[in-house]
Amino acid sequence: MDFPQPLTRGQLIQRYKRFLADIVLEDGTEITAHCPNPGAMLGLNMPGLPVWVSRSPDPKRKLAHTLELVEVDGGLVGINTMHPNRLVAEALAHDVIPELTGYASHRREVNYGVASRVDFLLEAPDRPRCWLEIKNCHLRRTGTLAEFPDCVAARSTKHLRELEAMVAEGDRAVALFVVQRTDCDTFSACHDLDPAFARGLEAAAQVGVEVLVYACDITPSEVRIARAMTWAR
Structure with a gap:
């Protein structure tokens, strides 16, 4: 499965209300991304972890970005349950x-x-x-x-x-x-x-x-x- 567009790297500020994540991108922009994961995300929701997000071109979406990957111990973890x-x-x-x-x-x-x-x-x-x-x-x-x-x-x-x-x-x-x-x-x-x-x-x-x-x-x-x-x- 190819991501339709290149992912953007950032840092997790917080994951909350299960489906929301505040992230600061590498250029300093702070965003709120959709977090497509209803689970606890143990070990993957700690503030400061490097993350990767996708961006949808759909102007009707409430949140343009989606949290896709989390970096832990030098490896990548896919958190999108879709x-x-x-x-x-x-x-x-x-x-x-x-x-x-x-x-x-x-x-x-x-x-x-x-x-x-x-x-x-x-x-x-x-x-x-x-x-x-x-x-x-x-x-x-x-x-x-x-x-x-x-x-x-x-x-x-x-x-x-x-x-x-x-x-x-x-x-x-x-x-x-x-x-x-x-x-x-x-x-x-x-x-x-x-x-x-x-x-x-x-x-x-x-x-x-x-x-x-x-x-x-x-x-x-x-x-x-x-x-x-x-x-x-």
């Missing part, structure tokens, strides 16, 4: 994820379960349907371990139950975690921040829901799904 579905769509189109190749169609936002919509439904004439849920991961607290979630994620736990139901019906179901970091090589559910989700992920895997984890390559000009990661259960 990007993983776009990244996966691109990866599916180019057969980047071997476990998900061979499907004739990739439909998005298909209704299923109880008032839910799956991120992708993969279909082919000669194989079971594949229900694919995407989760964005950007939390790292120790070493090279990526964790999800960074706060209580009841909706994500509900999605695991929906995937289990699809497996029970004879379909395939996959929970795919997209790690928008360049400094992690293993993944774990975050037991202390959301024990219900951690238990739910293990339970889902035990009944046949597949768990995939892929890391990204990230630069100020592009983000790409790049490589598989190990799930440390």
Whole structure:
């Protein structure tokens, strides 16, 4: 996924009200940017961190800038939770994820379960349907371990139950975690921040829901799904 325009570097002043971030750009201009991330952003919301923002040419937008990347320990972290579905769509189109190749169609936002919509439904004439849920991961607290979630994620736990139901019906179901970091090589559910989700992920895997984890390559000009990661259960 290429950013449509070059990103601008700045420094985080504060992130507040979940979706707002005050930033001072390198030229000294202070802006308020949209922060497209409903999570806690632990370790990524500290004043003074270097950040990268995009700018929309749409004059109707209330906030022209969007917070895209945060620099931590010399590495880039993608915080935009809207990007993983776009990244996966691109990866599916180019057969980047071997476990998900061979499907004739990739439909998005298909209704299923109880008032839910799956991120992708993969279909082919000669194989079971594949229900694919995407989760964005950007939390790292120790070493090279990526964790999800960074706060209580009841909706994500509900999605695991929906995937289990699809497996029970004879379909395939996959929970795919997209790690928008360049400094992690293993993944774990975050037991202390959301024990219900951690238990739910293990339970889902035990009944046949597949768990995939892929890391990204990230630069100020592009983000790409790049490589598989190990799930440390």
